[in-house]
Amino acid sequence: xxxxxxxxxxxxxxxxxxxxxxxxxxNLDFTVRSGEVHAIMGQNGSGKxxxxxxxxxxxxxxxxxxxxxxxxxxxxxxxxxxRARAGFFLAFQYPIEVSGVGNxxxxxxxxxxxxxxxxxxxxxxxxxxxFVREKMKLLEMSPDFLDRxxxxxxxxxxxxxxxILQMALLEPRxxxxxxxxxxxxxxxxxxxxxGVNQLTTKDNAMVMVTHYQRLLNYIVPDYVHVMDxxxxxxxxxxxxxxxxxxxxxxxxxxxxxxxxxxxx
Amino acid sequence: xxxxxxxxxxxxxxxxxNLLAGQPQREASSLAWLNTLREEATNCVxxxxxxxxxxxxxxxxxxxxxxxxxxxxALSASCLEAVDAAHFYIEEATTRLVFVDGFYAPQxxxxxxxxxxxxxxxxPAMATHATAIEPHLGRxxxxxxxxxxxxxxxxxxxxxxxxxxxxxxxxxxxxxxxIATQKELVGxxxxxxxxxxxxxxxxxxxxxxxxxxHSQEGAHFTNTVTEIVLEDNAHVMHIRVQREGSKAFHxxxxxxxxxxxxxxxxxSVALGARISRxxxxxxxxxxxxxxxxxGLTLISGRQLADTHTCIDHAKPHGxxxxxxKCIVGGSAHAVFNGKVMVREGAQRTDAKQxxxxxxxxxxAHIDTKPQLEIFASDVKCTHGATVGQLDSEEVFYLQxxxxxxxxxxNLLTYAFGAEVIDRIPxxxxxxxxxxxxxxxxxxxx
Numbered sequence: 001x002x003x004x005x006x007x008x009x010x011x012x013x014x015x016x017x018x019x020x021x022x023x024x025x026x027n028l029d030f031t032v033r034s035g036e037v038h039a040i041m042g043q044n045g046s047g048k049x050x051x052x053x054x055x056x057x058x059x060x061x062x063x064x065x066x067x068x069x070x071x072x073x074x075x076x077x078x079x080x081x082x083r084a085r086a087g088f089f090l091a092f093q094y095p096i097e098v099s100g101v102g103n104x105x106x107x108x109x110x111x112x113x114x115x116x117x118x119x120x121x122x123x124x125x126x127x128x129x130x131f132v133r134e135k136m137k138l139l140e141m142s143p144d145f146l147d148r149x150x151x152x153x154x155x156x157x158x159x160x161x162x163x164i165l166q167m168a169l170l171e172p173r174x175x176x177x178x179x180x181x182x183x184x185x186x187x188x189x190x191x192x193x194x195g196v197n198q199l200t201t202k203d204n205a206m207v208m209v210t211h212y213q214r215l216l217n218y219i220v221p222d223y224v225h226v227m228d229x230x231x232x233x234x235x236x237x238x239x240x241x242x243x244x245x246x247x248x249x250x251x252x253x254x255x256x257x258x259x260x261x262x263x264x
Numbered sequence: 265x266x267x268x269x270x271x272x273x274x275x276x277x278x279x280x281x282n283l284l285a286g287q288p289q290r291e292a293s294s295l296a297w298l299n300t301l302r303e304e305a306t307n308c309v310x311x312x313x314x315x316x317x318x319x320x321x322x323x324x325x326x327x328x329x330x331x332x333x334x335x336x337x338a339l340s341a342s343c344l345e346a347v348d349a350a351h352f353y354i355e356e357a358t359t360r361l362v363f364v365d366g367f368y369a370p371q372x373x374x375x376x377x378x379x380x381x382x383x384x385x386x387x388p389a390m391a392t393h394a395t396a397i398e399p400h401l402g403r404x405x406x407x408x409x410x411x412x413x414x415x416x417x418x419x420x421x422x423x424x425x426x427x428x429x430x431x432x433x434x435x436x437x438x439x440x441x442x443i444a445t446q447k448e449l450v451g452x453x454x455x456x457x458x459x460x461x462x463x464x465x466x467x468x469x470x471x472x473x474x475x476x477x478h479s480q481e482g483a484h485f486t487n488t489v490t491e492i493v494l495e496d497n498a499h500v501m502h503i504r505v506q507r508e509g510s511k512a513f514h515x516x517x518x519x520x521x522x523x524x525x526x527x528x529x530x531x532s533v534a535l536g537a538r539i540s541r542x543x544x545x546x547x548x549x550x551x552x553x554x555x556x557x558x559g560l561t562l563i564s565g566r567q568l569a570d571t572h573t574c575i576d577h578a579k580p581h582g583x584x585x586x587x588x589k590c591i592v593g594g595s596a597h598a599v600f601n602g603k604v605m606v607r608e609g610a611q612r613t614d615a616k617q618x619x620x621x622x623x624x625x626x627x628a629h630i631d632t633k634p635q636l637e638i639f640a641s642d643v644k645c646t647h648g649a650t651v652g653q654l655d656s657e658e659v660f661y662l663q664x665x666x667x668x669x670x671x672x673x674n675l676l677t678y679a680f681g682a683e684v685i686d687r688i689p690x691x692x693x694x695x696x697x698x699x700x701x702x703x704x705x706x707x708x709x
Binding site for chain 2: 056059079083110149
């Protein structure tokens with residue numbers, strides 16, 4: 001929701017990034033204020049997931065220029081774990097399976113690390129178990145998932161729920177959901193969306209990266225951005241997503257090119 | 265393959281005979297077959313050669329360091345205070361045999377009270393069960409071609425003997441604890457486990473060292489032989505832990521014989537020794553036997569740990585599942601050679617082998633050699649080996665949830681090893697080993 005005078009959480013200016021020497025992000029600008037829900041849409045290869053990973057600090061991506069301020073702090077100067085502790089969260093498009101590490105153990109380690117950073121109380125295994133079970137109810141997850149290895153053998157939908165569970169535990173200021181809707185059937189989508197909506201407050205913000213407008217029926221965005229060739233070329237309200245659904249993306253880039261040539 | 269005439273060849277007789285010569289004179293047994301067994305083994309020692317890297321089976325494992333060192337034999341068990349031994353005990357294992365430098369230590373042991381079950385040193389077992397022992401002792405771990413088994417058998421004196429009678433289940437695990445206390449000593453531990461038809465047991469074979477033995481220069485040499493016999497429908501869980509000091513030499517031969525529809529589960533963990541070699545030879549002698557062989561090698565510094573396994577599917581409908589993992593740090597060197605033999609007629613064999621290796625440093629080194637030899641037509645055999653570093657996507661994923669990179673790497677390394685350790689059904693031992701793995705991995709990162 002858009003609140004008047006809400007403070008800026010994320011400010012991206014002129015961001016350029018490469019992977020293996022190939023330019024992916026080209027002069028990207030993006031601003032998020034607290035309380036807002038954003039959707040970034042765009043075709044495959046437009047740079048959406050790269051943007052999400054660059055913000056999370058994935059080592060495969062190199063930032064060549066530009067700046068990212070997160071609550072006034074230089075996000076790019078932080079290690080991935082420091083970003084997480086500072087309140088940044090990425091829900092992975094493809095959550096990683098970590099064989100041999102118990103999900104419950106992992107969730108507690110992660111939770112306590114972030115709690116410690118915030119000067120809050122860490123939980124012992126028993127306390128955490130009660131706490132996490134409550135959170136799991138929100139996502140209609142069976143407690144059995146605590147005893148299994150992280151994401152190992154989880155279905156696509158279970159992995160995504162596990163991501164949102166982590167988000168619920170870590171209570172980030174800014175969460176990026178990278179194609180959280182992909183691989184979800186309609187029931188799972190509804191559950192995940194409900195979970196996300198429950199977590200939205202006026203002090204945090206969500207950015208959804210998605211191909212489809214389907215998710216946006218459940219999590220209603222304040223802003224919809226279209227990404228193309230590594231930059232945001234159009235920003236609108238919820239209606240833009242519906243328009244994209246019917247008309248596709250080509251007209252947006254045609255319109256952008258026309259405007260760009262006029263400006264030039 | 266043999267290069268018996270090569271000038272650098274160390275004749276085992278020269279080397280191992282010297283070791284033998286230092287042994288206390290054994291009293292001849294009243295049992296002729298036992299005397300014959302020792303004599304045959306002694307003869308083998310004088311004709312066999314110590315293996316070198318020119319032997320295919322020892323291609324990756326250079327033991328010349330061992331042949332340059334001299335060892336003496338303990339003349340008797342050194343007196344070990346109960347307090348020094350007690351921290352090696354495993355609380356779930358109420359029955360325990362302790363051997364100090366290869367000698368039985370009755371004051372530290374706690375034998376079985378269960379009626380009919382034998383858990384004792386060789387000589388009392390011989391007094392009552394010689395006819396049960398005779399067909400098995402020295403008959404499975406063949407020494408005619410193996411200098412180390414021959415040396416062990418030639419010096420055969422004390423030995424851990426377990427005999428579980430037909431259809432008896434031993435409820436608590438039995439701990440066979442071998443403590444090395446002194447440097448420059450050679451110890452020749454020996455185990456014989458006989459699981460009669462339908463019996464069930466868990467045995468822990470545990471090699472440890474007293475801290476003072478390796479804090480100074482010098483090392484000890486353990487040369488051990490274990491024989492395990494599973495009669496029809498018997499079920500044996502065999503846990504082997506080698507945690508000798510980082511300067512020790514440890515050579516081990518284990519031969520397992522599987523009867524009809526028997527089930528043998530083995531978890532072996534190698535943590536210690538400067539140079540170690542574990543030969544595990546499992547032979548399926550009747551139809552429908554099942555074995556699971558899991559192994560973990562965790563080494564660092566300049567350690568070398570070699571695991572050679574051979575699963576011999578000699579009869580139809582056998583199942584073997586094997587997972588062997590190595591975590592190698594420092595400039596250590598791990599070797600895995602896993603042979604699966606499916607003999608002619610061993611139809612419907614189901615053999616799965618997996619070897620996964622994790623290299624923690626650029627200098628760490630692994631040689632892995634899966635070896636499938638299949639002479640039957642209707643079988644299902646798979647094998648695979650991987651060598652790698654920690655997965656950078658996994659490290660990043662954990663970091664993205666707030667874990668420091670070092671903590672993430674430590675957790676992943678630990679998890680890699682824990683997969684094998686988790687298969688040990690004894691909580692306190694599992695916990696101890698998990699702690700060891702955590703400490704070892706943390707110290708290397």
